[in-house]
Amino acid sequence: MEESFDIHSNRNFKETEREFESSLRPLTFGDFKGQGKIVENLKIFVSAARLRGESLDHVLLHGPPGLGKTTLSNIIANELGVGFRVTSGPELDKPGDLAGVLTSLEQNDVLFIDEIHRLSPVGEEYLYSAMEDYRIDILIDKGPSARSI
Secondary structure, three states, X not given: OOOOOOOOHHHHHHHHHHHHHHHHXXXXXXXXXXXXXXXXXXXXXXXXXXXXXXOOOOOOOOOOOOOOHHHHHHHHHXXXXXXXXXXXXXXXXXXXXXXXXXXXXXXXXXXXXXXXXXXXXXXXXXXXXXXXXOOOOOEEOOHHHOEEO
């Protein structure tokens, strides 16, 4: 019997593989192995945010690949019962890119920016404003007709 070859099956396989790999990641601090001191601190931060009924303050996780930064960020979102979004510094090339990501977030969602060290200087300025003031100013047009929204 001859099998037919579907050019789209590779895409479906990759999607299924990605979903499978995601399902293997720990979802709670109790399931996470390693980084003991960091996990203990994060548990306290999450517990305090829950008691205050507020979002978690900004957290910066750094280190080489494979230490669990993305997984810990996902665990934070799961423990708080909020949404989790992942993006990458290089994807936030223009202020509009960052604005699109930020405006798509629900209240208290966790945003994980992988490769944040590769964020452009302009992107850094907009992100700083968003983190400090919870707002961003977008400049429309150039020269004397420029205005901020």
